[in-house]
Amino acid sequence: xxxxxxxxxxxxxxxxxxxxxxxxxxxxxxxxxxxxxxxxxxxxxxxxxxxxxxxxxxxxxxx
Numbered sequence: 001x002x003x004x005x006x007x008x009x010x011x012x013x014x015x016x017x018x019x020x021x022x023x024x025x026x027x028x029x030x031x032x033x034x035x036x037x038x039x040x041x042x043x044x045x046x047x048x049x050x051x052x053x054x055x056x057x058x059x060x061x062x063x
Contacts (some may be wrong), residue, residue, distance in 0.1 A: 005031065014047045 003021065007028050015021045017031035023029050025031075030050070032043035 003051045012050065014043050 001049055003013055003025055007025070013025065013029040014035040015025065015029050015031060018034070021029070022031065030043045030047045033039035
């Protein structure tokens with residue numbers, strides 16, 4: 001629920017790339033391999049430098 005709640009509030013979400021999260025979040029989150037420090041770092045950098053428009057396109061899905 002926290003992932004959906006965060007997205008519904010307009011917060012960018014970064015989470016593990018496990019099947020359940022991918023199914024729930026679809027294109028509304030930035031995913032990372034939880035076993036890879038480089039993947040986590042890349043996801044965080046992406047979320048911080050991402051265009052807000054991309055995230056806004058998918059927020060309505062949870063409202």
